[in-house]
Amino acid sequence: MTLLLGALTLGLILSLLAMGVYVSFRIFSIPDITTDGSITLGAAVAAVLLVGGTSPILATAAGALAGAVAGALAGVIHTRFKINALLAGILVMTALYSVNLHVMGRSNVPLLQANTFATQGERLGQALFGAGPLHVLGWPVTPGDLAVLALAFLAAVAAGVTLYLFFRTDVGTAMRATGDNPQMVRALGADVDRYTILGLALSNGLVALSGALLAQYQGFADAQMGIGMIVWGLASVIIGEALTGSRSLGLALAGAVLGSVLFRLLVAVALRWGLNPNDLKLITALFVFSALVLPRLLARRRGGAPAA
Amino acid sequence: MLELQGLRQTFNPGTVNEVRALQGVDLTLDEGSFIVVLGTNGSGKSTLLNAVAGSFFLDEGRIRLDGHDVTRWPEHRRASLIGRVFQNPFSGTAPGMSIAENFALAARRGRPRGLGWALAPDLMGALRERVAGLRMGLEDRLDNAIGSLSGGQRQALTLLMATWLRPRLLLLDEHTAALDPKSADQVISLSDEVIRRDGLTTLMVTHSMAQAVAYGDRIIMMHRGRVVHDFRGAEKRRLRQEDLIDRFDEIRRREQLDEGAAAMLRELYV
Numbered sequence: 001m002t003l004l005l006g007a008l009t010l011g012l013i014l015s016l017l018a019m020g021v022y023v024s025f026r027i028f029s030i031p032d033i034t035t036d037g038s039i040t041l042g043a044a045v046a047a048v049l050l051v052g053g054t055s056p057i058l059a060t061a062a063g064a065l066a067g068a069v070a071g072a073l074a075g076v077i078h079t080r081f082k083i084n085a086l087l088a089g090i091l092v093m094t095a096l097y098s099v100n101l102h103v104m105g106r107s108n109v110p111l112l113q114a115n116t117f118a119t120q121g122e123r124l125g126q127a128l129f130g131a132g133p134l135h136v137l138g139w140p141v142t143p144g145d146l147a148v149l150a151l152a153f154l155a156a157v158a159a160g161v162t163l164y165l166f167f168r169t170d171v172g173t174a175m176r177a178t179g180d181n182p183q184m185v186r187a188l189g190a191d192v193d194r195y196t197i198l199g200l201a202l203s204n205g206l207v208a209l210s211g212a213l214l215a216q217y218q219g220f221a222d223a224q225m226g227i228g229m230i231v232w233g234l235a236s237v238i239i240g241e242a243l244t245g246s247r248s249l250g251l252a253l254a255g256a257v258l259g260s261v262l263f264r265l266l267v268a269v270a271l272r273w274g275l276n277p278n279d280l281k282l283i284t285a286l287f288v289f290s291a292l293v294l295p296r297l298l299a300r301r302r303g304g305a306p307a308a
Numbered sequence: 309m310l311e312l313q314g315l316r317q318t319f320n321p322g323t324v325n326e327v328r329a330l331q332g333v334d335l336t337l338d339e340g341s342f343i344v345v346l347g348t349n350g351s352g353k354s355t356l357l358n359a360v361a362g363s364f365f366l367d368e369g370r371i372r373l374d375g376h377d378v379t380r381w382p383e384h385r386r387a388s389l390i391g392r393v394f395q396n397p398f399s400g401t402a403p404g405m406s407i408a409e410n411f412a413l414a415a416r417r418g419r420p421r422g423l424g425w426a427l428a429p430d431l432m433g434a435l436r437e438r439v440a441g442l443r444m445g446l447e448d449r450l451d452n453a454i455g456s457l458s459g460g461q462r463q464a465l466t467l468l469m470a471t472w473l474r475p476r477l478l479l480l481d482e483h484t485a486a487l488d489p490k491s492a493d494q495v496i497s498l499s500d501e502v503i504r505r506d507g508l509t510t511l512m513v514t515h516s517m518a519q520a521v522a523y524g525d526r527i528i529m530m531h532r533g534r535v536v537h538d539f540r541g542a543e544k545r546r547l548r549q550e551d552l553i554d555r556f557d558e559i560r561r562r563e564q565l566d567e568g569a570a571a572m573l574r575e576l577y578v
Contacts (some may be wrong), residue, residue, distance in 0.1 A: 170421040173405075173412055180402035187361070187400070188469070189387035189418040 005145050007268035011261030012152035013213045014232065016159050018240070018256040020206030021233030023163075026252065028179040028199050033089035033230050034074040035207050037096030038067035040226035042208025044103040047221035050114040060117070060212040067208020068201040070096060075197030093226075100223055107223040109215075116216035121148040148217065155213060159206065160253045167249055175199050176249075207233075228281045235284050236260035238291040309509045310337040310477055315359055315369035317533075329355040331533035333369070337477075342503055342510040344520045346552065347530035353513045354395075356530065357481050360511065362386040374476040388418025391475030391508075393466050393483040393499075400466030403455030407446060407465065410454050411435050414469035438468060442498070460491025464498055471502050478503065480512040484519070496523065517549045527552075531559055 017039060024032035046063035050056065070092055078088040101107060125147030133140035166172045177185045178195040186192055207229070215221040239262055240255025271277060317330040329352045337343055347353040359366055360373075362383035371379045378386050394400050401410050412426040432450070440447040442464050446457070454462060463483055470478060480499060484492035500523050503510050514520055520527050526544055529537035529552075536559060539547055 166423075168426055169423045170412070170416055170426050171423060173409055173426040174416075174421050177402040177405060177409075177413055180404045181399070183394075183399050184402055185413070186383045187387055187390075187392045187394075188413050189384050189416075190413075190421065191382075191384045 002141075002145065003268050003272060004265070005141060005149055007264045008261060009145075009149045009152045009217065010214075011264035012149070012156045012257070013217055014210055014264065015156045015236065015257040015260035016206050016210035016213070017229060017233045018236035018260040019159060019163055019253060020203045020210065021230060022237050022240075022252060022256045023199060023203040023206065025234060026179075026237060027176055028196060028203075030078075030085040030196075030200070031089075031230065031234075032071070032074065032200060032203060033086065034071055034092045034096075034200070034204055035089075035230040035233060036226040036228070037093035037100070038070045038204040038208045038226075039211035039214070039229045040100045040221070040223065041070055041096055041103070042067045042211030043215035043221035043225060044100045044109070044223075045208075046212035047109040047111055047114075047215045048103055048105075050111055050116055050216070051109060053115075056115065056117045056120060056216065060209065060216075063212030063215075064205045064209035067211070068205030070208070071204025072197050072201040074204070075200035078200075079193035079196050097223065104221060104223065108220060109222075110220045111216065112219060117151060117213065118148055118216045118219070121151045152213070152217070156257050159209070160257055163206075164250055164253055171198075175202075228284070231281070231284050231288055232263070234288050235291070236263050238288065239263055242291075309339045309341075309374060310335075310360070310511070311370075311372040312336070312356075312360070313370045313372075315356070315371070316367050317355060317359060317364070318367055328533050330359065330366075330369075333530075333533070333535055335528065335535065337509055337511065340507045340509055341526060342508075342524040343512070343526045343528055344524040345511060345513045345528045345530060346517070346520045347513075348556070350532075351530040352533040353530045354481055355533075357479050357511060357513050360477070361390060361392055361479055389476040390479060391417070391470030391473075391477070392479045393463065393470050393481065395482040395485050397459035397462040397466070397486055400469070401454045401462050404453060406451045407439070407454050407457075408432060408435060408450040410465070411469060411472065414472045417473050417475075419473075438472075439465075442468065458491070460487050460495060463487060463491070463495045467495065467499055467502065471506060471508065474506055474508070476509065478508045478510040480510065480514075482513050482515060485515055499523075517552045520552065521547055521549050529555065 017035070021035060024030050024035070042063035045066045046059040049059035049062055074088045074092040077083050077091060078085045083091075122144030125143035125145070128147070129143035131143070133142055134146065135141070136146075167176055174185060174190045175195045175198065178190070178192050178199065182192045185195070211226070214225070236259040237256050238259070240257070240259030241252065243258050243262070244251040244255035267280065275283075312333055312335040315330045315333040319325070319327040319329055333352070333356060345353045345356065358364065360371060362378070362381060362385075366379065369379070370377065373386070374389050376389070378389070392400070402413070408427055412431060415431055435450065436447045439450065444461055444464065446461065446465070454465065457465070467483070483499070484495050487495060496519055502508070510524070512524065524544075526538070526540040527547065528535050529539075537555060
């Protein structure tokens with residue numbers, strides 16, 4: 001049960017990452033690898049501030065803001081300096097590795113003594129339900145874990161709803177159209193470069209927010225924690241699309257959250273069954289590869305069948 | 309209204325692909341006039357339209373529009389004055405978004421975009437009414453993705469979007485060339501209707517001599533990056549398709565003569 005609860009919480013926290021990747025990858029069609037750097041940046045900034053005694057809310061917001069700045073930077077490099085989007089992301093991600101080490105002052109910042117959302121959640125849980133284990137469907141659960149799960153759920157829902165509402169405003173609609181048809185957006189008087197920069201800032205802000213929460217949940221920030229995160233985000237988005245079978249905005253966002261949770265559950269089960277944790281990223285990469293290629297192969301087979 | 313002075317543009321200068329697309333174009337459009345730009349492939353007519361729209365910055369020349377010198381304005385800034393319909397029906401609309409959302413974008417052309425609700429109720433009401441006016445039955449499908457519509461429907465909607473806020477200048481770039489004949493007729497007569505109703509200053513590029521003769525109040529004929537003829541007033545009204553074809557043949561013959569004469573002179577004197 002602890003395993004299931006952990007996977008759910010982690011999935012919900014990383015659903016913010018998935019929504020961020022949805023914004024860059026599905027709305028702007030940019031596989032933005034800045035993600036790998038900005039999730040660590042969010043974690044690093046939040047961790048350092050938390051150790052210094054800043055309140056969790058401020059520290060988390062600062063982490064998200066730092067990620068948004070990193071994303072905007074990648075956007076500026078891509079649009080104003082006409083550098084390929086993937087390369088712009090690689091540049092910022094690489095630079096962020098050094099930045100993150102500087103922010104943290106070493107490669108790992110533990111949060112054992114700090115006051116974080118996780119410790120606050122646990123205290124809240126104990127205040128509400130007492131210290132003893134609760135029984136949910138006959139399984140023993142600590143109130144602290146349950147409260148942290150509830151907080152993660154609230155964060156995911158709040159981010160999802162805010163994002164959905166934002167994308168239905170004038171700015172958000174123009175942003176979505178920028179990814180859909182930049183020529184039309186220009187002809188309708190919107191600055192495509194500006195919206196791309198804004199979009200990447202939004203995406204990486206969400207990713208860094210996810211990183212800041214992740215650091216508090218796992219109890220440390222680490223310089224290596226961002227490696228491969230973009231692929232995890234992609235996997236969540238793709239699973240979400242398979243689940244909801246839709247690219248409409250609301251369902252796609254809900255799908256990203258569901259996809260992230262399901263992905264973490266699958267990972268937890270696989271690890272429980274003895275999957276070597278070192279193989280996790282290889283398998284995730286293979287999964288995303290096949291998810292991207294399979295639809296095309298199937299379509300070709302279907303299209304080619306009558307001729308054969 | 310629109311004033312073009314000495315427009316020059318060369319693409320890929322100094323390479324084998326050098327194209328002298330515009331070689332000194334001067335043109336003045338009066339308020340409310342509907343000008344048809346006619347020309348062969350590569351005559352520079354689409355380049356002229358793109359220069360006005362701001363798709364690129366000119367090598368030389370000045371563009372004044374509605375009292376502003378817009379020569380150095382980027383495309384999105386000029387869009388506050390210009391409505392535009394492209395040749396490709398896919399260019400003017402965002403396929404993944406609904407009809408209503410596309411119009412929400414058009415309703416803020418050249419205006420600041422904030423955190424206001426894109427699909428405001430008053431917009432939806434006006435939209436349903438105007439789209440019903442197209443008589444295409446699209447008013448009940450405003451929530452459908454625009455990508456699911458036919459080329460003709462998309463072009464008609466693009467026209468409606470371009471003129472939703474009255475533009476100071478309307479640019480139509482062979483906007484019926486990619487459509488089947490029936491849709492092309494529908495879209496061109498709709499264009500004429502909107503232009504007349506709102507008194508829009510219009511620059512329309514076309515391949516079609518029939519359209520050039522039937523619509524507009526002035527014809528500019530372009531060839532090799534220059535304006536070679538300007539039919540207006542009574543001359544434009546009297547003009548028949550045969551006259552235009554004759555004129556093109558004449559240009560072509562004169563050119564062959566030039567080349568033949570040059571070859572002869574070379575043989576004699578070089």
